[in-house]
Every structure is written in structure tokens, then in C-alpha cells.
Amino acid sequence: MLAKHGDEARPLGGGTTLVILMKQRAVHYPYLIDLQKIPGLDEIKKESDGVRIGALATHRSVELSPLIRQAIPVVAEAFSHIGNVRVRETASVGGNLAHADYRLDPPPPLLVLGAEVSAIGPKGARRIPLKNFFRGMYETALEPGEILVDVAIPHMPANSRAVYLRFSTLSANDWPCLGVAALMTKENGRCRELRLAVGGMAATPLLIDGLDFVKDQSVDDGLIEKVLTCLDAQISPSSDLRGSEWYKRRVAKVFVRRAIERLNGN
Amino acid sequence: MKRSIAFTINGRSEAVTIDDADTLLEVLRDHFKLWSVRESCGVGACGSCTILLDGRPASSCFLLAARVAGREITTLEGLGEGDSLHYIQKAFLEQRAWQCAYCTPGFVLSIKALLDENANPSDEEIREYLSGNLCRCAGYADILRAAVVARDSARTLAGKR
Numbered sequence: 080m081l082a083k084h085g086d087e088a089r090p091l092g093g094g095t096t097l098v099i100l101m102k103q104r105a106v107h108y109p110y111l112i113d114l115q116k117i118p119g120l121d122e123i124k125k126e127s128d129g130v131r132i133g134a135l136a137t138h139r140s141v142e143l144s145p146l147i148r149q150a151i152p153v154v155a156e157a158f159s160h161i162g163n164v165r166v167r168e169t170a171s172v173g174g175n176l177a178h179a180d181y182r183l184d185p186p187p188p189l190l191v192l193g194a195e196v197s198a199i200g201p202k203g204a205r206r207i208p209l210k211n212f213f214r215g216m217y218e219t220a221l222e223p224g225e226i227l228v229d230v231a232i233p234h235m236p237a238n239s240r241a242v243y244l245r246f247s248t249l250s251a252n253d254w255p256c257l258g259v260a261a262l263m264t265k266e267n268g269r270c271r272e273l274r275l276a277v278g279g280m281a282a283t284p285l286l287i288d289g290l291d292f293v294k295d296q297s298v299d300d301g302l303i304e305k306v307l308t309c310l311d312a313q314i315s316p317s318s319d320l321r322g323s324e325w326y327k328r329r330v331a332k333v334f335v336r337r338a339i340e341r342l343n344g345n
Numbered sequence: 346m347k348r349s350i351a352f353t354i355n356g357r358s359e360a361v362t363i364d365d366a367d368t369l370l371e372v373l374r375d376h377f378k379l380w381s382v383r384e385s386c387g388v389g390a391c392g393s394c395t396i397l398l399d400g401r402p403a404s405s406c407f408l409l410a411a412r413v414a415g416r417e418i419t420t421l422e423g424l425g426e427g428d429s430l431h432y433i434q435k436a437f438l439e440q441r442a443w444q445c446a447y448c449t450p451g452f453v454l455s456i457k458a459l460l461d462e463n464a465n466p467s468d469e470e471i472r473e474y475l476s477g478n479l480c481r482c483a484g485y486a487d488i489l490r491a492a493v494v495a496r497d498s499a500r501t502l503a504g505k506r
Contacts, residue, residue: 098407099388102368111365113412139401164455165404165475166389251476270501 081224082201084110090226091115092135092174095166101344114171114226121171123147129233134173134226139164141172151232153241159187160245163252173227176212178217179283180254182321186213186284187260188243190276194232200225212284236272237263240342244334251341255279256321257331261338263298270298270343273306275335280316280327287313298343306339307332350414354379355423363410370394372403373420381450383423385479392478395451396420402458421450424457432498433457433491442491444482452478456492460499468493 080140081088088110093098100106114120114135121135121146130150132141142159161167161175161184163336175183186209191344194209201224209230212220221227235241241262245255255278264272273293278284289309316327351360356378359375373379373396382405386392389404396405397419424431430438433453443449452475459466459474466474471492482489 093405094409094412095389098368101366102387102407111409115412163390163392164458164474165392165395165402168398168401168403169389169408213352274384 080110080112081226083161085223088112089214092171092177093137093169094174095162095170096174096178096180096206100302102316114173116241120173120228125150126231129231132172132232134218134230135230136173138162138167138172138175142167151192151235151241152304153188153243153262154192154232155183157184157243157245157260160184172230176209176230177219177221177227179213179215179217181216181282182254182279183284184243184245184255184258184278186277187258187276187278188241189230190284190286191234191241191260191262191274192232192235194230196230197228198222198225199228204228206231210286216282228273235262236264238266239272242338242341244338244341246330254321257327258336259331259334259338260344261335263339263342265343267293270302271295273339275306275310275338277310277314277335279312279321279329280331285314289313298339303336303339307335310335348411350411352413352415353417355419365409365411367410368406369396369410369413369418371410372410373405373418379422380418383447383450385447390479391448391476392451392455393448395454395478396460397454400458400461402455419454421453424453431457432502433460433495436491436495436498438489438492440487440491442484442487444480444484448478448480448482450478452492456495460496464499464503465503466496471496 089108089162093110120133121341122133123136124131125146138158138161142155148155169284189209195206197206205221233301239262243260245258247253248256260276262274270293273290275287287310316324318324346365347362349362363372370382370384373382383393384389384406386404389407394404394406395402399417433456455475455478
């Protein structure tokens with residue numbers, strides 16, 4: 080149907096975004112294809128290599144899932160702060176990612192966990208690492224006619240912990256000014272691996288590169304400063320009503336430091 | 346496109362012809378005259394149009410009516426029995442927890458959804474859960490007090506069972 084109607088059709092997930100945009104006459108699609116009619120697309124499943132969240136699973140079901148709370152609590156935490164409870168009961172995980180708003184909460188934690196999405200379309204099925212999924216403001220790697228099927232999140236590395244910190248400058252239910260996710264693996268009191276991702280800063284969420292220098296280092300102020308320098312070189316925040324470029328750059332550093340200190344147990 | 350759908354509203358089976366573009370809020374108000382369901386922000390942020398869909402809270406302003414076929418909808422009118430008020434409504438009455446009362450049905454239904462899910466929430470959990478319901482008279486202190494009284498009534502009722 081997507082192929083037949085082209086730009087006139089849109090797949091409908093939870094509908095929290097698309098229905099509102101249509102009500103506001105911001106977009107118009109003569110055909111909506113109700114993905115809720117496809118059975119099984121809302122399942123949250125344990126797999127041998129991790130957890131798989133169906134694209135139509137609601138935010139609330141992720142937030143409350145015993146499986147996710149136990150295996151990847153950072154994901155349950157990130158989903159628990161989106162909008163309000165009614166939005167979370169309705170909005171779908173896949174619709175949220177496919178909408179690709181730059182202020183989404185889930186991408187930073189999903190990026191540090193190494194998540195992949197699977198998509199299916201007229202040319203078949205494929206998997207896309209999440210770090211290659213976001214292409215721009217409201218733009219993703221999905222091809223015309225493709226829909227998102229699920230998000231696969233691998234097991235967390237042994238001895239690792241992860242945290243997601245979101246910062247709101249307006250009300251608690253608002254989009255974040257920025258969000259910071261960090262995952263740290265420790266061995267014998269030293270850092271083995273650090274992964275960082277930020278959201279809300281620029282057109283797409285960003286997984287920070289070049290953090291290999293933390294390997295086998297002890298986590299002290301010197302190391303954190305080096306990480307912050309690395310972060311500062313890679314981000315290019317855009318100003319919006321929740322914070323200016325200057326402000327976001329400073330707050331990002333505060334929150335990354337806080338995230339690392341929390342993971343290090345200070 | 347017009348289509349016919351059937352669903353349950355406040356325990357009664359109903360059938361109605363709707364347009365695909367109708368929101369549930371429009372159908373509940375225009376067709377069923379359920380005036381407790383109110384539109385305010387229109388984007389799911391304020392909670393004035395809260396209904397329970399299969400017992401879970403939802404904003405009827407952004408739900409397409411076509412998608413609720415076969416489901417169970419509860420509005421404020423469905424609470425209580427006959428002339429007797431539901432204990433959450435009684436708590437609001439006792440605590441005089443409204444000013445203009447536009448937001449009240451949404452708050453009452455959100456508290457019902459919370460207590461159905463978690464019979465004994467902490468004050469903090471109540472605040473967190475209700476953070477998506479806005480009262481533009483800013484009567485929050487009274488509303489939160491009513492929510493706490495409702496929770497305590499729920500505890501007492503559970504104790505009697």
C-alpha cells in the first residue's frame with residue numbers, strides 16, 4: 080500500500096505525533112496505514128543476543144517491562160520520562176524513532192547500547208545500526224515504502240553500567256534541552272570502555288567517537304577533562320527555545336561529567 | 346471515508362457511524378454528548394480530554410475514533426453507581442479540589458488509572474503520575490490533597506475486602 084500510494088500514504092504507529100500534525104494541518108496524507116493491525120509488532124522479547132522491542136510497543140510497556148527493567152534499566156528509565164503517562168500509553172517505540180525529532184530521549188541510551196533497527200520494505204528486510212539511522216532533522220535511513228519492524232538491543236557488556244540524564248529547562252513534561260547517555264565498563268577499578276551519546280543538541284543524536292584513550296585508565300579529574308575536550312570538539316549544538324548554542328555546550332559538559340561520576344560510583 | 350464502528354462506552358455497547366478523520370473526543374462529545382470529555386490544548390499535553398481506554402489513560406484528542414473499534418471506553422460519567430459518587434469524586438468534593446472545574450474530569454480519571462495500577466502510590470508517585478494534567482487555575486495543592494485522600498480511601502476499601 081505504501082508503494083502504491085507513494086507520498087500520499089503514511090504508516091501510522093501510536094499516532095501521537097502524526098495525528099496531531101494532521102489536526103494542525105501541518106501535514107496531509109489521504110491514506111494512513113494502521114500498523115496496529117499487524118499482530119505481534121508490539122512484542123518485547125528476550126533473545127539469545129539481547130532484547131528485541133517491536134516497533135508498535137508503547138513507551139509505557141517499555142517503561143514497565145520487567146525484562147527491560149532487569150536487563151537494560153537505562154532504557155526503562157529513559158522511556159519513563161517522555162511526555163506524560165497518556166502519551167507514553169499511546170506512542171510507539173518505532174514511531175518515535177522514525178519521526179526522528181532531534182530532541183528524542185530514547186536515541187542516546189540506545190546508541191551507547193549499540194542498538195540496531197530492522198526495517199522491511201519492497202526490497203526485503205535489512206538491519207540498520209542506530210548510529211547510521213538518523214540522517215537529519217526528521218530524516219532517517221528508511222527508504223520509501225519501508226517500515227520499521229523492531230529495535231534490537233544487545234546484552235550490556237559484563238561489568239558495565241549505563242545512565243541516561245535528561246535536562247529540561249521548561250516543564251518536567253517538556254522535550255529535553257539535552258540528554259546525555261553514558262555506558263562504562265570497569266575492570267579492577269579502572270575504566271575499560273566508555274561510550275557517550277548526546278541528544279537534543281543538533282539535528283541528529285550523536286555517538287561520541289575517539290574515547291579509546293580511556294582504556295585501563297583510572298577515572299579521575301584529568302581523564303574526565305580529556306573526555307570533555309573530546310566531547311567539545313565533536314558537538315555543534317543548535318540554539319532553540321530550550322537553550323542557546325553557548326548554554327547547551329556548557330550544560331552538556333556538566334551532564335557528561337555528572338554521568339561519568341555517577342557510573343564511577345562517586 | 347465513513348465507517349461504522351462498535352465499542353463499549355461506560356459499560357454499554359454502542360455503534361456509531363464516524364468519519365475516518367474524527368477524533369475520539371469529537372465522537373464522544375458530538376455524538377454521545379459526554380460533556381466531561383473536554384478539549385483544551387489539543388496535543389495531549391493538558392489532560393482535559395482524558396478517558397480510560399481498556400482501563401488505561403489516554404488523550405482522546407489525538408486518538409482516531411476509527412482505531413477504538415471493539416475497545417472499552419470509560420469517561421467520568423461512567424464512574425460511581427447511580428446517584429452515588431465514586432470515592433475519588435467524593436475526595437474531590439470533600440477537599441473542594443476544583444476552582445473552575447474544567448480540568449477535574451481528567452484529574453479524576455488519571456487518579457483512577459493510577460490507583461487501578463498501583464493501589465498504594467507514594468505522594469511522590471502521585472505527583473509524578475499527575476504531572477501530565479494541567480490546572481490553569483493552579484489549584485494543584487487542593488487536587489493533590491484530594492488524590493491523597495482518594496488513595497487512603499482505596500486503602501481502606503481494600504482493607505475491608
